[in-house]
Amino acid sequence: MKIAYSPCPNDTFVFHAWAHGLIEGAPELDVMYADIDITNGLAASGEGPEVLKISYAALPWVLQDYALLPCGGALGRGCGPLVLTANAAAAGNPAALTGKKVAVPSERSTAYLLFRLWAAQNVPGGVGEIVVMPFHEIMPAVRDGQIDAGLVIHEARFTYQNYGLTLLADMGNWWEGDTGLPIPLGAIIAKRSLDLEAIAGWARASVEYAWAHPEASRDYVMCHAQEMSPDVARQHIGLYVNEFTRDLGDKGYEAVTVLLSRAAQEGLVPEFDLALLK
Template identity: 45%
Template sequence: MKLGYSLCPNDTFIFYALIHGKVPAPEPVEEVLEDVETLNRWAFEGRLELTKISYAAYGHLREGYVALRAGGALGRGVGPLVVARGPRPLEGARIAHPGRYTTAFLLLSLLLGEGAFEPVELRYDRIMPAVAAGEVDAGLIIHESRFTYPEHGLEKLLDLGEWWEGETGLPLPLGAILARRDLGAARIREVNEAVRASLAYAYAHPDEPMGYVRRYADELSDAVTRAHIRTYVNDFSLDVGAEGEAAVRELFARAEARGLVPPNPNPLFCC
């Protein structure tokens, strides 16, 4: 069974034990590490049985996939940022973004409105250099860029997490782990428990996964790597919970009302 997830420290920390056979699983799991927008696009093809996904992409994929309760990224103080070389209006600006199916892009579209800015799609790790070089007016940044943008001489113009929390009072849903519905309910439940056990193992042995984490985050300092894990791995990663479910429903309701994702009656979470 193949599981796709990003090279980011939160994902490699969560899945270390599962990939390395430290916890029981219904069958061996093979890692497929890719940029999250690549995984989003692959999910439209149903390429992987299990995959990390942006919640924005999941809004389009509810027919073929269901979200696990464990392994996702939700929280407070985790929002994507809009950065620039200095203060400037965003209306009409050329804004680099990490992908049309990322939750970051959906949030910016909900706030500013489609057509209010000129989107320029770049891989997430190319955005800050492009802003710093003046190739675009501003950048929508995610992942570890939240901690490193000042090193590029950039200033924060907007925190989309702060906007979301102020609007809704709910945590921000960023990403989920999806299972193809054709795996069947029983198998999906087993996978969900294996993912939860993998994170529990990492919490119990926090230094053990770090070699694996650093293998894919070798350009990040140890301090940034650990800050990334502390920020994006939390109680919602063990179980989305009632508050997390409410946040996902609110995100989809707002996106559906604006015609940004289609409605779908299927259950959002597996078990």
């Protein structure tokens, strides 16, 4: 079975057991490691692999062909995208982004969707140019003055100070304060033509194996961790792999529904049948 997910520690931790043949009855995986912008595009193309990790924000474009699985993804609290700048005076000042050049990790990323919803309420006059960059290139670009601000995800939450950057706004804090709901980030989807219940079971078993044997995936995680320190990798996993990874549950589905309903009302994503989320 072909699957695509990122080389980030949360994904490699979650899928280690399945990718290494440790889940009884699960098919062998042919893994493609790809940035979220690439997997979002693969899913929308109609020619993607059977299973993918994509942004929740990209779901409206793919739900006719792919189903959302209730496990394996990234959704939580205190783990939202950050807006960073090299201008220390801009800390906590959304107006500093008016007319500025901002880098984002994908046009269809949940991070960018949250940013657009937040900016509509908080940035008078709107931001200027939006540039799409692989997420690991954003902080160096902000540091070097190539862009005015960057929207970052993943382990950047733990490392941005190393680049001399300042937190301008936390999209997760805004979302949680505005809705009281967890933050939907990355979704696991599978082609509707497949046995979805079985795939969800294998994914959940892989999550549970990872928790039961946390050291088993260490080498696999670190060999894909893009020179990340083991300590940062552990923090990354601790933040993004949680009970919502095992099962979205009612709160998880509510968070996804509210996010995408708001986005559709604002014209940021296509209208779609909400029943397709379950």
